[in-house]
Amino acid sequence: MPGLPQTVTDALAALLGRRFSQAPSDLDIHGRNETHFAPAPPDAVAYPRTTEEVAAILRICAPAGVPVTAWGAGTSLEGHALAIRGGVCVDFSQMDKVLEIFPQDMLVRIQPGLTREALNTELRTTGLMFPVDPGANASLGGMAATRASGTTAVRYGTMRDNVLGLEVVLADGRVIRTGTMARKSSAGYDLTGLFVGAEGTLGLITELTLRLHGQPEAISAAVCAFPAMGPAVEAVIATIQSGIPMARIEFVDTATVAAFNAEARAAMPQRPHLLVEFHGSEAGVAEQAARFGEIARDFGAGAFQWAARPEDRSRLWKMRHEAYWSILRLRPGATAWVTDVCVPISRLAEAVEETAAEIAASPIPGPILGHVGDGNFHAVLLVAPEDGAEVAAAKRLAANMAERALRLGGTVTGEHGIGMGKLDYMEREHGAGWDVMGQIKRALDPANLLNPGKMVRPDGA
Incomplete structure (x- = not known):
């Protein structure tokens, strides 16, 4: 819709005062996203502090047919918080108690x-x-x-x-x-x-x-290198099937290791790695670590680098959490197409190896990493945004990852969600269940005002 009706603008300004904004800088910030989606600024931003104010915002917007989109920290990866039909962005940053x-x-x-x-x-x-x-x-x-x-x-x-x-x-x-x-x-x-x-x-x-x-009594973390991607993933499967209560078990491929070394001076061998963490009592953590070490060595793991001190663990997981930004810096100027899938643990090695082979044969780099303890992994596809062939390759790779996950009995997203980036796969995964989601949407939001263009069919059906 072309901007907000004046009655809505006046009512929201009266309700929120300076916590209602149509300043270009506010609109710009709330129109951005972490990955490749085009900017989509809202018409206004509201900063409520109470549930009563949120309810009042909706009672003002609903009769006028004004869309309302929620905003948290803006870190989602599938365009969830973009106000693609304009309207009011409700920023919850001042409801933080x-x-x-x-x-x-x-x-x-x-x-x-x-x-x-x-x-x-x-x-x-x-x-x-x-x-x-x-x-x-x-x-x-x-x-x-x-x-x-x-x-x-x-x-x-x-x-x-x-x-x-x-x-x-x-x-x-x-x-x-x-x-x-x-x-x-x-x-x-x-x-x-x-x-x-x-x-x-x-x-x-x-x-x-x-x-x-x-909070666990004892925590211990480690990294270990493997000769190839397959053995590393097989070690994960064997660890889960053995019943070892891992707190974290993460996989990073060789390209991601290169990003860690460049960004954090990690000095990790240029091979796939697992990053693991154990929680429990002192004795329990020691036993879990020993059992995992035996399994990992059976699959060719090299020496473990242990991080028992809190500062060493923090450094390790900070490096993993900042992997996206480290990977982006491998190719300055690139845009990231970030996608995730999740498959049954028994099919994880197959899914990762097929994905890696397809990326290697493509014209773009795409480091792979993930929370493989539950079958969930990610690819960060690095694309020159002005290169149509690279954009097409990224779309093809992402689509094939989704189709592969479904073929192996998994889901097109383990944690990133649908947003507007994965709408095309909803019918393939859910069948008639997607229509049921549309019926629920119409029952609770018949005018399709809440975050329109996401989750259900584009026409809201």
Whole structure:
């Protein structure tokens, strides 16, 4: 729609004052994304501080048919937060409070703009932690909306497993609560599960109740090199099947190792590596590490570099978390097409090796890395944005990765989500289930105002 109706502009300005902005700099910031999607600035940005203000924003926008898109930290990779039909961007950065900690229940109630790092800073003195770690310092509301996971999912699960309840504002301004503080329930539909992963298309999350975990007594991390990609992935499969309770088990290929060495002066051998971490008691961690070492050596692993001190572990995982930026700097001026898939663990080696072979035969580089402990891996396809042949190659590689994952019994995205980047694969993965998603969308948002153009069919059906 061509800008906001004046009545909407006036009403939002009266509601929020200076926390309602149409400044070009604000619109520009909220129209950007981390990867290759074209900028899509909203018509205005709203910065609410309470659930009541979020509800009021929707009650103002809905009658006028103004689209509303939520914004957390802007770190999503499939264009989730882009206001591709204009309207109002609701930025939750000023709703960033820890509302209440329940140490005995190992729960916390928070606002959606709080980041995962800020939450864990608040929890340091409690002996508890929130373990879901997608790498980026994402907002927890955004992590719930995209059903995020990350390096620790192999042990602690994803956001789906760690969100007990939500407060959500619907498209018409109604406020609902889902879930309770109880660890389980068989009362009615699982509305919490419905909104976790809905990418802001069904409602705006304004409060979360999260499951916490105890800080482990002992932590140990290590890296080890393998002669080739296949043996490294096979070692992961054998480790998972043996029942070793890994906290993290990450894979990086030779190209990613080159990025680590260039960026962090890591001095890692130019071979595929696994990065692992163990949590537990002193004795338990030692036993887990020894058992993993035996498996890894069976698959040709070289010497382990251990990181037992907190500063060494932090350095290791900082390097892994910043892999995307390190890889980008391998090819200055390139745009990244970042894609992820997830397959059953038994098909992981096949999926990774086929993908690597296809990238090697293409005209573009595409380092591979991933949270392979749960079958999830990523390719960062580096493209000269003005080169049509390279862009076409990236599209082809990404599409083939998705098709390969489906053929092997997996999913087109393990954690990045659908956004607008993977809409084309929804029917292939879900069949008639995609139509059911459209029916749910129409029931809760009949005018298709919440994050339109994402998740369901382009016409909203």
